[in-house]
Amino acid sequence: MNRTDWISLEKKVTEWIRDAGNKLRRSLSGSLDVHTKSAHNDLVTNMDKEIEQFLVRRIHKYYPGHQIISEEGFGDKPTDTEGILWLVDPIDGTINFVKQKCFFAISIGIYENGKGKAAYIYDVMNDGLFHCISGSGAYLNNKRLSPLKPVKVEDALIDLSSTWIKPNKRIDQDVLTDILLKCSGTRAYGAASIELAYVAAGLINAYFTMRLSPWDYGAGLILIHEVGGQTTRADGLPIDILSKSSILAAAPGLHQDMVRHIRSQVASGKFLREP
Known part of the structure; x- marks a missing residue:
């Protein structure tokens, strides 16, 4: 078209x-x-x-x-x-x-x-x-919407459900502990599309989840890319838009920092499992 x-x-x-x-x-x-x-x-x-x-x-x-x-x-x-x-x-x-x-x-x-x-x-x-x-x-x-600017972990407002920081089968509950202790605060709104739109609008700086379906994240990824944000799976690999997936969407800089941290935690023996 x-x-x-x-x-x-x-x-x-x-x-x-x-x-x-x-x-x-x-x-x-x-x-x-x-x-x-x-x-x-x-x-x-x-x-x-x-x-x-x-x-x-x-x-x-x-x-x-x-x-x-x-x-x-x-x-x-x-x-x-x-x-x-x-x-x-x-x-x-x-x-x-x-x-x-x-x-x-x-x-x-x-x-x-x-x-x-x-x-x-x-x-x-x-x-x-x-x-x-x-x-x-x-x-x-x-x-x-304005292009997203780089954000440091210390200045970031991060959106994630408490599901991923207590015992669960997809991610070790301690993987994100250090990130959450350093960041400015956390939020959870209970609607992934709105949360991803908020990342695109700069109202929050990152969104993290270990399990979303294509209809949940499809539009949000496009919005975030349009303003210069980055989206991958939790481990930094590309998202398959036909499949359920973990999602890490964030402003520049912050995304790289979070991926590096998650990979280092997995390398140290903590688990991370895709849907």
């Missing part, structure tokens, strides 16, 4: 995502049909399914040759990254949606032959749309 095509696509996606956001806001005044999936804290609602179907139908209508990976399974099952691939999360932060009625987002990342081309993360309750077309700058609504 050429630039004109991407601009036309952005107009469509912006309209769809705002319509979907209106549906979600209206749904909060009624009752939700809530079920668990893989665990008691892995929720799905009738609105996750409704919004995903709404978006998938429109993508298939206007872009029938494109493929879709989506959380609730209404998309496709691509086996490679050839052509144009949409990574769609209808409600990222479903627990927040159900219990807090805030800090949840609609996330759409679009890749062409494996390269990030466009990203849309809509913070529904704040009416904040983080978006970009690769090479044209990243924005929060109409305000352009």
